[in-house]
Amino acid sequence: MASTTANHEETCTHCGSRLIYLDWEERLDPHQIQKLWRCLECKQEFVTLQASEEESVSSAEIVKPFFPGLLVG
Template structure:
């Protein structure tokens, strides 16, 4: 996932740097949305980060879990 949560954001309403990441969500294979909360003015805002990361293939995710269930 994108490292957007580690980048420092400023509030678009008051310009404060006292903002905290509430959540982040992968929208599709290239976009991650972050919801930020300003502790100064209480405004919430969303940023969109583009990621060049390739999502893992289904086989990469399931192989470690299901190979141990196979009986020989």
């Protein structure tokens, strides 16, 4: 049973569920990407840091501010 549909290994830090989706991500520096995940089980959000393997930064720098707008304010 080889499934390649789930290409992330992150689990919810609150309930341990794998039913999460990438809500937002931001490149902190050329070697680190901060990702904001949202859990479908407990509706919580959590952030992970991912090391980027890209040594040469071409024009892929994403600097546009983006707010999900779904946060409880």
